[in-house]
Amino acid sequence: MPPDIAAYNQGQAPDMEAICDRLAAEIARALPEAESKVWHGGPVWFLAGNPIAGYWVRKQGVQLLFWSGQSFDEPGLKSEGKFKAAEAHYADAEQIDTALLQRWLEKARLIQWDYKNIVKRKGVLERIDAPAGA
Numbered sequence: 480m481p482p483d484i485a486a487y488n489q490g491q492a493p494d495m496e497a498i499c500d501r502l503a504a505e506i507a508r509a510l511p512e513a514e515s516k517v518w519h520g521g522p523v524w525f526l527a528g529n530p531i532a533g534y535w536v537r538k539q540g541v542q543l544l545f546w547s548g549q550s551f552d553e554p555g556l557k558s559e560g561k562f563k564a565a566e567a568h569y570a571d572a573e574q575i576d577t578a579l580l581q582r583w584l585e586k587a588r589l590i591q592w593d594y595k596n597i598v599k600r601k602g603v604l605e606r607i608d609a610p611a612g613a
Contacts (some may be wrong), residue, residue, distance in 0.1 A: 480507065481515055484522040491536050497572040498541040502534050505577055509584035529607065531587045540570035543580075551586040555579060 523533035548565025556565035
């Protein structure tokens with residue numbers, strides 16, 4: 480785990496740290512090729528510079544965000560914001576269904592909207608083709 484993500488997780492209350500550690504491990508397992516760092520205040524994983532998944536500790540628990548999650552057509556994810564993001568919330572590490580999370584992460588690899596260039600395109604999102612070999 481990158482030091483900045485480990486420090487983020489360790490800076491949380493014990494119950495939230497357990498959720499963060501589990502999410503970080505599952506995301507890293509599913510997306511070993513992804514770059515990860517603390518970005519906009521929380522751990523985020525990127526493929527080719529495009530944000531894919533990340534999490535933040537909130538008052539009511541941990542928010543897991545998939546930037547392209549509205550396109551996954553998956554149960555358990557709720558729309559977030561005005562673009563294509565979707566989220567799930569966890570108040571306890573035992574709530575994390577790892578099989579479901581792994582399915583979401585596989586879709587995160589295959590279904591991407593180009594957030595990396597959203598500013599250059601003046602707020603317009605374009606779909607990115609699935610990476611080769613995916």
